[in-house]
Every structure is written in structure tokens, then in C-alpha cells.
Amino acid sequence: DAKTTQPTSMDCAEGRAANLPCNHSTISGNEYVYWYRQIHSQGPQYIIHGLKNNETNEMASLIITEDRKSSTLILPHATLRDTAVYYCIAALFTGGGNKLTFGTGTQLKVEL
Amino acid sequence: EAGVVQSPRYKIIEKKQPVAFWCNPISGHNTLYWYLQNLGQGPELLIRYENEEAVDDSQLPKDRFSAERLKGVDSTLKIQPAELGDSAVYLCASSNYPDTQYFGPGTRLTVL
DSSP states (O other): OOOOBOOSEEEEETTSOEEEEEEOTTOOTTOEEEEEEEOTTSOOEEEEEESSSOEEOSSOEEEEOTTSSEEEEEETTOOGGGOEEEEEEEEOEETTEEOOOOOOOEEEEEEO | OOOOEEEOSEEEEOTTOOEEEEEEOOTTOOEEEEEEEOTTSOOEEEEEEETTEEEEOTTSOTTTEEEEOGGGSOEEEEESSOOGGGOEEEEEEEEOTTSOOEEOOOEEEEEO
């Protein structure tokens, strides 16, 4: 699986957009970009994933560059409850399951 | 729809004692995963089941760890005997190929 690189931590003001970058320069053509987040003392929560095209759901938007070497997760209006560790993962579907290799993620702190 | 259920949520034992964790996946999900998460780190895959079959257990320390998924639904992860270094959060996730993994809240194990 391709390695991903994320900043260790980021701060964001409540109500502003949070833009979390991820570098995955060695990603292969059939690896998806997944984003999960983990709020303190909870299990990881799925946010969004994509292959080539930009994606949007009720939680966030995912912008993938045309060369697929990097991506950005956008939380359009961050709230205090969005404070969490955000993981960017490049993952393959392998025969019935997708293998997720987590790094250490980005600690996002949303402040008043 | 109910999420992934894990029990117990917390467990404290003395070293050399056995311990077991239980996971009930989301209804209809045929793939089940056990992950280990050390403090400050992302989750690491221990074992993946497709129905009753363990299809990826390469990261499971088989000298003291064992797992089973009888009838392809619930799963149990066991450690015997536990060591101090086993203190961590044990996470269960499930998915239905080719869909996304959904995680339970985890079991926090403390070995004294």
C-alpha cells in the first residue's frame, strides 16, 4: 500500500472551513484514498473515499489532484465536535476486503 | 441500523491472566477485522475474516493470540497469557465487500 504523509497537527476556528492535506505520491492507479477520523476514546469513523474524482457527502468534501499524488479533505464549517485525529489512507480492495494501513494522522483542534 | 458492538469496553487484568474480547458486526457484513491500537498510534490489522475463514492473520502473534468467528457472525479475540505490552485498545470492524469498513468503539485493555 502507498504511504501517506500528513501534518501532525492543525488548528481551525469554529465555523471556518478546515482543509486537511495528505500526500500520497506513490499511490497506484487502483488504490482508493480513504479518510477516517477518531474522536477521543472512540473507534475510527468513516468520512469519505474516492479514486479519481472529487467526492462530497454530508460530512465532507474530498479533493484529489489530477495526478492523484495528493488530496485535501474539507470540512466546510468546522465545529468543536470535529476535533479529532484525521487519518488519510491509500487502500486497495483485496479479495473481499479492503486493507487499511493507518499512519499517525493529523490532530485537528477546532477552537472558538 | 445498529453499529459494530464490542464488549467489554474496558478490561483490567494482571499479567499472565487470559482475556477475551467479543465483537458483533453489523448485520449482513461478511468481512470482520480485528485491529490493535497502541497509544498515540493508528490502528494495526491483526486478522481479517471472510465469513468463517481467516484470510489474513499474518500480523496476529499466534503464540499468545487466537481468534475465532463461529457461524460467520460474532467473533472472539483471546490473549493467553497476557503481557504488560498487550495494554492497548482492541478494535473490531466489519464490512460487506466492496464497501467501507465500519468500526466499533473498541475494548481498552490494561495489563498490570
